[in-house]
Amino acid sequence: MSDTRKIAEEVIWALGGRENITSVSHCATRLRVMVKRKEDIDQKKAESIDKVKGAFFHSGQYQLIFGTGTVNRIYEEVIALGVTGSAKDEQKEAAAKSGNLFQRSVRAFGDVFVPIIPILVATGLFMGIRGLILQEQVLAFFGMTPEQIPQNVITFSEVLTDTAFAFLPALVAWSAFRVFGGNPVIGMVLGLMLVSPALPNAYDVAADKAEALTFFGFIPVLGYQGSVLPAFIAGLIGAKLERSIRKHTRESLDLILTPFLTLLFMIILSLFIIGPVFHTVEEFILNSTVAILNWPFGISGLIIGSLNQLIVVTGVHHVFNLLEIQLLERFGYNQYNAIITCSVVAQGGAALAVGLKTKSKKLKAIALPSSFSALLGITEPAIFGVNLRYIKPFVMALIGGGIGGFAASLAGLKATGMAITAIPGVLLYLNGQIIMYLAVNFLAVATAFVLTWLFGFSDKMIDLDDENE
Template identity: 30%
Template sequence: MTKEEIVGQIITAVGGADNINNAWHCMTRLRFDLKDAQKVDYSALEKTPKVVGTKFQSNQLQVVIGTDVADYYGPLASKLGLDEKSQQTSTEKKGAISLFMDTVSGVFGPIVPAIAGAGMIKGLMAGLVALNVISNQTDTYLVIDMIASGVFTFLPFFVAASAARIFKTNQYLAIAIAATLQFPTMTNAVAEGSISAFRLFGVLPVPIFNYAGTVIPIIFAVLALSYIYRWVDKILPQVLRTVFTPTISLFLAGLVTLTIIGPISIHLGNLLADGVAGLFTISPVLAGIVVGAIRPIAIFTGLHHAMTPIALQNFANQGYDMLMPMMFMANMAITGATAAIYFKVKTKEEKSIVLSSAVSGILGITEPALFGILSKYKKAFLAATIGSSIASAFISFFGVRIYGYILSSIFSLPAYIGEYFIFAILGIIIAIASSFAITYFLVPKQEDQDDYTNEIDLHAVTKGTYIPLDNVPDEVFSTKLMGEGYAIQSETGTVFSPVTGEVTSVFPSKHAIGIKTMNGAEVLVHMGIDTVSLDGKGFDVFVKSGDHVTAQTKLAQMDLDYIKNQGKETMVIVLVTNMERVQQFSGVTNLEGDHQAGTVLEKVILNA
């Protein structure tokens, strides 16, 4: 059953859309303000898939879904025509660059295995060709290249599917937009080069561009689709939505992508290329500094394709090129920064991904490193940028150049043999060493605790009195519908992390924080009971999504007096929510009575 169908059943069970004044969600529950609470069919609600419990309290119907409640609020808001702001799970205000990188990182997270595997194959084959072990004209090479290059050629399809999940829109419509960009009509027109644009309705120009392997156009296209889909769904009568919402959304999003989003992205790349060409007329060293600095972000955004024509034109006009050696230095700097992360992560899975990404990087395929690793570690991305800039400036000063087009990998070194060879070698060393050292210095090492074991310690999150979950005055917690754990009545209001892990979500009302440990336990810290209605008042949160935390990390400060004056409970509830992973809970101390923050209260053994 789809999320939309489940939400439809919930709406019916609560008395229909006409019975709902408003709906929102907290960390685990859908909450409804109803016109007539007598119309609720509790039996039907509790039989609905994903609904683990219900409760009516404070004139609100609470439907307990779990920590993935936001995935169900989106379709609910769409059906009811509500504002979806409460889907957001983080309170921090991010800058545009940080938000962009976090978004791209989120989009590429699920794709990393595909691009890492394909990148490794592609890099190895390029190396074998460079060493003349195999010819790129043989059938063997062509077959293996299809396996390796398919992911990169049709990268917009992968990005579309993943971006749809991030932007909470229909995956298949998103893939349809990607298919539009790479439909043979477009790709054939690019190859023929006879026209520059199609004319829609004989008037509107649709520029012809090659979108193969691009990233930014499809991300923004799917973002636009998400807004268009919600707008169309909102204005159409419900009886027409099933057929006409996807039809109109695809048509409008496709037009916007072909006429605005796609062309703007390509033109930005061309503008970057023109700027780089201009720098060389001023000073090759200045060009090295700037090109080295922008190359990693250019690859990250897909704008790097615009630099290739400059290099090819240099070969035609001068017989040599100084831009491609800078690209080489950037790849090596990206590799160095990625290699340093190997010594910062602790799990075998993470180390494996980092290692394969670094190997792909040194073989000339940097997408796995950039999208899978450096987008998550922004200081490492900065280190790669600095290392690339330093090394590119160095080789530019000594006039390092290349006399033929070749992939920028370690296997391309033979092409540099000659008077500039030693400087190319020194440039590689500078690129790798500087980016590695800066990353190693800037990026903190993950804690050792819980990394390779199936056990975690649940620490007391605050100084106060232990309360068994059975005694918590909220049956969603007391009946353990949401998971196992403990509660503690805080004396100070200072709340620390119960585990070592990464913050996965901070609820907008600041009353709940989600944390995931290195070995996969999902832990919820819920401050107070029914405190979502306070809308953040009474809470100061000191962490954000993506932060690494330990039992010594201060998560939040509760204003106990304010919360009590609002008639709310101030106990802090700590739950392990993915109980399917839990083999055993056991207390490690005499749990009754008072405890200091940081005291280990319970040990959780996870399934291997």
């Protein structure tokens, strides 16, 4: 019997047998399983299976971390043993119905913004590259000054860095329609209407270069360039409205009436009610976020850096995407990124200490690769496979993240983008901040490593019954 087949059999047994497994799918690193009864799962057995780097419930699914490549082979063996497979989208739909209202709301919020993040990552990298190229020291190396850069080059760089944020409402509305069951194309057009050139430009209104239109003497109407929350709410309500209209429209008239009525009602609702109300809410959120990030003496970095990975464990960290997007749209930089990066790499530092200190070959095989994953910005293997399992390393990593975040806040580090952290995040600090960025990350890793080595872990913490060596 191959090792892969043996692991697949142990997975099925730990999950309560084939009769307890509804379906199984996988992503790049995890086996995702829908089960009938959570209480039939043997958590300790699941975590002790060879090559499993972590096992936990998340988003209504039981997920086992195997890593890239390995998960594909395990999945094929599990299917061969008679377990029903399903597409990831099908599982996601089933998982979306699980959990309480808050969990489902956060999950839906994340589902809307996750597809948009790669575009914002690319935009952030363009900003970083432009910042690097436009540095006086770099230009001087080529015998140039900033004044000598052709205007065409400046314009081209603005196309790369400004487009995504100028049409952000269209991206958000498109994704919201997709998540909430509407036609994404209708969502895209609704979003584009929110930034129509026929409306006063939001940036010009903010700079007093234009005035908002006034309807009924008190309702301001303008474009919503760079806004997120109005487009999200418009997409949510619009998708529900479209489905309702389609349900009550004859099939022969559906092609004409459904998009017409959806766009007509939604643009009126968006410009006169949703836009003004939720733009105010968005401004309040942004101003509150900026106020917290600007707390003196690095207090905000200490608090956020300490608590960030606790929030990741709960699975509600996607709500912070809105904050980062708003920071980038308004200011062109993101102070939050450097702080949370410290919390990420600190988990890697703690896992590295465990991996180097333990004499358990099995734990080494999990901890060392997990620490490297964390240094690339992926913390789940380190958190669920190592640190959280023994508690103290996780606590030491939280302390390391807080110390690193404190230093990042004091240094005033400002990323040009979002969503990439740790080593890949260097690309967001090309504008003269690289040395300080590396320094605060090293501080976070070193703090977590030393504390874990001295106080956070010993082989006495390992359950010897789980060691099959």
